[in-house]
Amino acid sequence: MVSNIRNVHTDVLIFGLDTGKIEEEFIIGDLRVIPNFDLRSYLKGYAESDIDFIVESAKYGQYRPKPSSKSLSFSPMVDDVCLIPFRLFKPGWLSAMPIAPVTKTDGIETRCGLDITRHLFGQIWSDYGSYPITREEIGRIQGKYEQLLALPKGYLEMALRRFSKSYRYIQHSEYAGRSELDDYWVDLVISLESITTRMNEGITSNMARRTALLLGKGNSEQGEIRRKVREIYKQRCNIVHGNEKDIIEDATHEKRFAEADYLGSLIRDTINACIEILTDASISFISSSGDRKTLADLIDEKFQP
DSSP states (O other), X not given: OHHHHGGGOEEEEEESEEOTTOOSOEEETTEEEETTOOHHHHTBTBOHHHHHHHHHHEEEEEEOOOTTSOOOOSOOOHHHHHHHHHHHHSOOOOEEEEOOOOEEETTEEEOOSHHHHHHXXXXXXXXXXXXXXXXXXXXXXXXXXXXXXXXXXXXSHHHXXXXXXXXXXXXXXXXXOHHHHHHHXXXXXXXHHHHHOOTTSOHHHHHHHHHHHHHOOSHHHHHHHHHHHHHHHHHHHHHHTTOOOXXXXXXXXXXXXXXXXXXXXXXXXXXXXXXXXXXXXXXXXXXXXXXXXXXXXXXXXXXXX
């Protein structure tokens, strides 16, 4: 079956996805997931240790873009396009990697991707089944994908790209060190900055204010979000400008992961709040002067007194 249709899809290994009792294949967007695919047979010819590693930790999928369909525009990476609706739907780590089956021609073995796979996932990923999914959730994740298709161009591309990229750096394991956490932090703050600020205005105060408007319920919660966002941006500046001082108090490994979890959830919630704004049919994207409004403009308008 696979060899007959390889020209119209990309084979993908999905790491971290726990389909539980779901045995039948399902489709979300252009991604077709086949939970019970015979990976061991498909990978015949790889080193046995590689096969064991993948069979224990990956699901098989096919990325099958439909030429006539509207495509997501934020990233050219197959793994980002496949997984962004999962990542926006709820917390949980998962990643994907394109791969080709082993073939042998004249006794020469041809491989694709396993050395990279083992280096990447062996280093920063160790928690099998860290993104459980139920049958009920499949339809809701498909709804998230359809929301992304409906987004107007030019608003969330940077935020989505950096949010999805951050998943390559961090996982709750002993293998993720300071450098991965720093890269994760910077990418997510760029994502937040692209949403909540406009050119030629102060970054910290406006990032904090607009994030609080999007997410906070009441003055007390908004005040706490503003405080946290200011700390988050200060930490980003320390990382980028080479300041070795760490503003995370008692910066143990566990504390760093807790702060990273908070930041990831903050960005996810902020992006989802912006998706609701951008897919609101009553929104006008053109100002009275005829200019295209920025996302910061739209946030201010939604929450103006």
